[in-house]
Amino acid sequence: MNPEAMAFSAAPDRSLGHALRGALDRSGHGAFVATLLARAEARGVGSPRAVLGRWTAGAIVAALVAALAATLLVGAEPPAGPTYEAAWVTAATGSPVAAELFTAQRAPDTALMLAPLALN
């Protein structure tokens, strides 16, 4: 080792580094890595379960974001106009009441159905 080279330099000292590397180098890296991989496996690192866990967490976050976005979009949507079916029935019968009867999602109110008869 060159004593002058050991004073500070902004560049690494190659000869000192080489000597220290020789002093600190270890053998048996293969066994070391094998032991580590076994410990990592026991902790579930890289296991299908861990991968699935990360994906599941990501999927849950994505679903929450999508649900929030959908809620915001639907909430902001303007009220729907008359459907095609309602417009067609109104045009064919000349009665918006008929259109309401044909396009209603629930069973019609009997009072509404009997109203024309009561008028007669």
Next chain:
Amino acid sequence: MGAVPEREAGDRVGEDEPALVARALRGDRLALGRLLERFTAAVRRVTYAILGDRDEADDAAQDGLLQALVKLDHYDATRPFGPWLLRIVANAAIDRRRRRTVRVAGVLDDTVAGDRPLPDTEVERRLLGERLRAALNELPERYRAALVLFDVEGYSQAEIAQILRMAPGTVRSAVFHARRRLRRLMADWKEAP
């Protein structure tokens, strides 16, 4: 004065670390193995430099690497992998050193204690290694770590600052003082003609 020390061959060639990390996170064990092979030698040198004891160094290296693998998905792939990994490992070694209460007296290094006759150059090399390790053990922990990361592993002052959580100026000072103290400790070392 020398050029930047060469890092491990695997550091320079082949698939880059972020890609290996991404594959390892998808459960690719080959990628995980390659990642470990690439950094194992450096990790073991650094923990050995910090702890000065082979068995403890390997325990710290194992613990640090395992911690890193468990939180591999926290790694920011836009930044270099080596400093991120070595920061975790160096912390594991430093924590272990601080927990240590009684220092067991060093036994004669098994590489020197072997009973097989060795060539003079080999004996010389091993004795130099022994002296250097003993000299390193005389230095404060952060000097040792900074010196090894700079002169052996080839990390920049900024990277070492990140690994050891020091200011870059402190890294520079630590390397300077470590070299100066090593020079004093090794002053009586005479290389074979």
